[in-house]
Amino acid sequence: MRKNLDNGLLHAMSALVRVVDAGSFTAAGAQMHLTTAQISRLVSELENRLQSKLLHRTTRKLALTSVGEQYVKDARTILDLVAQAENNVAGISTQPAGRLRVMCMTSFGNRYVVPLVPKFCARFPRVNLEYSASQYVPDLLAGGVDVSVYLSQHLPDSGMIAQRLGVTSAVLCAAPKYLAAQGVPKMPRELAKHACLRLLNPSISSNWELSDGKTLEILSPIGPVLGDIPEVVLQGALGGLGIALLPRYNVVDALKRGTLVRVLPRWQSPEIGVFLLTPSRHFVDVKTREWVELLKQEIPAALARDAEYFEDAQPKARSRIKA
Template sequence: MDRLTSMAVFVKAVDTGSFAAAAHALDLSGPMVGKHIRFLEDRLGMRLLNRTTRRQSLTDFGRAYYERCRIVLAETEAAEALAADQLMEPRGKLRVTMPVHFGRHCAMPVLMDLARQYPALELELSFNDRLTDLAEDGFDLAIRTGSLQDRADVIARRVARQSMIVCAAPSYLETHGRPERLEDLAEHQAVVYRRTGPVSPWLFPREGSPPLEIAPQSQFRLDDLDAIADAATAGMGLAWLPCWLVRERIRTGKLTLLLPDEPTFLYDVQALWLKTPHLPRKVRLAVDALAAALPRFMGLNTAIFPAGSAP
């Protein structure tokens, strides 16, 4: 006899209280239920049930064995569900939180393309720049840029690296001149990002050393990247922005790339999800899609939407 089947019959007999009830629930004959129980007892060399014509009760060993059988059967069902999940089409709600601008410009097109491939997948996207508690807020996945704090309950995977570039409007450069070296940046006005605390410096990699930090003069301090790009386009100063955000403005000549020979600082883009024994297929597919597509979006000479997939 199959041991797992006999375990399942034993557990059902205990749960229902009699061989007859277990036989009815499992669509077996009463004698067949008895054969399964005896098979286990013979194999174990221990009695599992005390049986009389009126009632049955678990032996001390039978009670401990019953609890173990429940665990084994639950794990078996979970393993079979895992295989089924890997084979079936992803479906249901996928809740993702992401930074406002990176989400709109970069991540959302990738996830929309994934939804086109799997019509049963429902996307629920949240755009905000605050750090989100995945468990408390009920999100399946978070996308975050920059450095992260280590957390024991969260898995992180880098899916892209975004290049930071210095740019300015032609009108600004005509009036104030063009910086040719990093040292020249101190002579120029800049539009900088500031949300809370001090203004973060602009970073420029140095081989074998920490990044060079430059704090330019700033008359304008804004907490919105699109607004910084708009102000720079209006000629209000230099800006240090993600390449993907100003790519189209540079292509059309509204902004000019500066210091092209300087290496660009790279901010990591991470996908985060709660640590779990079984990662749902819809989450794994989303992370894989982001890791495959986002790096192509990070350069100056690439389009946000792959050919044929633009909405």
């Protein structure tokens, strides 16, 4: 058995890693163009070779044994080194090509990611980039997505590899005409008397969480507009329908134009993390690496530029209007 498997040891390692990343023998088989039985046999032969159980198998889920966890960790390192060596010899690292599937949350992507697409495609004309937008936690493996950018206060434990690109937050704002007609709230609790325009986002609490750096206020707003994309809520705010709590990148341009103004400028949401997600460190090909590097180069700088506006516009801590 050992002699027969030596010739296909890397193949068996790859199968095991794919099973762990995909969560099932069937999904791993689809990715490797093998049957479920073939994948199962590769893993079983690997266990026989090692004389150790690597996976706990049930009808509902798979789980690594303690031995399996260490073996998979080492296998990833070995497979990455082999792939890197082959790429270096073949010169593939200078020739990104093929289909690249990327995903991003809708409005964040419109502002920060979509403008990078022409730059990337011009640099790598042999890459066919497929871009999709979604507000929900992506299933990268099931969707065949190579890279996703996702925003969340608390990133779920999805098994994906996450790299933090930066942070943003949400701020309160409204049209001047709404505030002229309804008044300007002075404290978060006064928002209960106002029409609040709400963003339904699976990655952020449905309540409004507001912090001034010392106190956290949690509110349950009500109002005439509820949308699962920021653009709906933004248009409601621009139309004078109420007060909105929206990510800074959604409202920065309207604030600069004066079509929206800040409400309770000392208060904002807790930080929202901006994460770059990939299915695995293993089998990250050159076109994916180049896209990831471009995002890591451009997005933090763009977030910082927008953040400067809010830092400059933030009222001084000692500045108070006396009654």
